[in-house]
Amino acid sequence: MDFSLDPADEAFRDEVRQFLREKLPADIAERSRRGYHPLLADVQAWTRIVYDHGWPGPNWPAEWGGCGWTHLRQFIFEEECALAGAPQLDVASFRMFGPLIMTFGSDALKNRYRDPILRGETCWGQGFSEPNAGSDLGALTTRAVREGDEYVINGRKIWTTNAHVANVLCVLARTNPESRRGFSMIIVDPKAPGVTIRPIIDIGEGHSLNETIFEDVRTPVDNLIGEEGQGWHYAKSLLDNERASSAEIPANKFNLMKLRQMAQRKRGDGTRLIDDPGFAARLARLEIDLQALEFLTLRALTEKAGGTRLPVGSLLKVRGSELFQKTGEMQLEALGDYVSYAYPPPEQSPHGIAAWPPGPAFAPGVVADFMYRRATTIYGGANEVQRQIIARSFLEL
Ligand SMILES: Cc1cc2nc3c(=O)[nH]c(=O)nc-3n(C[C@H](O)[C@H](O)[C@H](O)COP(=O)(O)OP(=O)(O)OC[C@H]3O[C@@H](n4cnc5c(N)ncnc54)[C@H](O)[C@@H]3O)c2cc1C
Incomplete structure (x- = not known):
């Protein structure tokens, strides 16, 4: 297999390097090179700079409003950004929940989240794992019960990265108690009554992890991603993207x-x-x-x-x-x-x-x-x- 770049891709690499020389703020680069958790403000500011340069969603197809670049160009862009010390664009927004909504979500959800994601304004919390359901997600016990136009959610999630700074939570909850895979994926406002977010401080004394508790939390049925009961299928698709990015x-x-x-x-x-x-x-x-x-x-x-x-x-x-x-x-x-x-x-x-x-x-x-x-x-x-x-x-x- 020949991986050498053709002249057009080499020229693209030069263009990215020039953009980084001109637009990457020195203080953001200095902070992100250190190895601590990137600051949300830095990630969001950098995403906005990329967007304003005319590169919205470097890894998104054109039909989602993204750059529509080939995989190779996405790879070149990410490599040059990392080597220059730019923070990584938010994986949860661009590689996990954004693609999920653009693939399976209703038109209303697409319209609600597409532009804020591209501008770097969303921060997602992934509420999947529970104290007794990590590798074995089929064991999760968080319940979502439909009452009229709302779901009522009760349960306890753990290791929810960034929940304390998130403006959107995506919760995997059981909507069908009869089936082991009877889950749905539902969007919840982290500020909704009944949501409690407790910090978990990691071994390096950093705070990115949380315990997230849901007590009679109400969320509109319009916040359901895709179809009810298909959460397992969506979670598999999302986790495959998460793994490839990791x-x-x-x-x-x-x-x-x-x-x-x-x-x-x-x-x-x-x-x-x-x-x-x-x-x-x-x-x-x-x-x-x-x-x-x-x-x-x-x-x-x-x-x-x-x-x-x-x-x-x-x-x-x-x-x-x-x-x-x-x-x-x-x-x-x-x-x-x-x-x-x-x-x-x-x-x-x-x-x-x-x-x-x-x-x-x-x-x-x-x-x-x-x-x-x-x-x-x-x-x-x-x-x-x-x-x-x-x-x-x-x-x-
Ligand atoms: C830093 C960090 C960030 C995270 N962020 C999030 C997040 O944002 N949202 C979220 O929902 N979750 C998050 N998680 C949770 C993560 O997905 C789980 O920790 C992971 O899936 C493992 O589950 P567990 O911790 O319950 O361990 P367990 O599933 O209990 O596993 C314990 C051990 O048993 C092994 N094991 C389990 N099953 C098998 C098997 N079938 N065969 C062989 N070995 C097995 C595992 O490999 C592991 O070594 C995060 C975790 C960490 C550490």
Whole structure:
């Protein structure tokens, strides 16, 4: 397979680079390179800049109001953005709920959400997992009962990323108690009476996760996505998109580039970690893994265009998430003594950057990112379960 770019795509890459040089605000790039959770305000501001430049929805087809770019151009755009330090456009809006609504939603829902998504104004909370229903979503117990023109929702969700800042929640709730897969997908206003959102602080002391409780929460039946009882089918489609995105090749590439730069730094004794043959060999191995993943993605994109039976999302998810973790482990090694220093995210500390101990510019955020990336093999569906999906597909079980 020939992956070399034709001149028109090379010219497109130059255009993206020029756009980034001119339009990416230095403070947003500086914050997003650090490795802490991106600030919602930065993601939204950057999405608006991309939109105002005339590139609404870089990964959306033209019929949804997006750029209508080929998969290859989307890939080039995302890669250049990540390498320049731009925050990733919101995955939940552009790759999960937006496509779901544009594919299965009513015209009213499409009209309500399309433009706000393209302008970067939505933040979605994904209310699927429950304390006893994660890998096994079929066990979920949250109920939605229809009463006239409304659904009344009761239940408890956990690990709801961004629920505390979301302006839309999408809840997977059981509408048919007789069937194990009798769920529906329903939009809920996070400010509706009866919704309680409690923070879960992660191992790196960041707050992106929440517990979300629904007590007699009323939402109009117009907020049903697609047909009642088809939530399982929609969730599968959404999760496959989530998994394919979680390979995050551009972010993996940025992390490896950062690792190489960290290892090239002269240490106190004048040596460089990159000159250690053992370290250099492991770094080369990761770079080969990244290249293989990149080819797998390009192959998947090409085949997806022609329709493929491969569980592409699961394949990319397993490989990409493992690469994140291996790179993170080597970044800690390259951090050396600085690994023991606490670098609180400046936005969460009253003293801001002044609270950081002296050290190399790349040090803040590395440990927080390493901690958070432990979750990459869990969220979007645990890797053990993805391996079963892959095995079943290849063995045609
Ligand atoms: C950082 C983070 C963000 C998240 N964000 C969201 C979100 O926004 N919205 C949302 O709804 N959910 C979210 N989740 C939840 C996530 O989808 C679940 O954690 C995940 O699906 C695993 O479910 P669980 O935690 O219940 O673990 P369990 O399903 O209980 O699994 C526990 C262990 O058992 C293994 N296991 C389970 N079943 C099998 C099997 N059949 N075969 C082999 N091994 C198995 C798993 O691999 C895992 O190692 C998030 C999770 C994390 C960590």
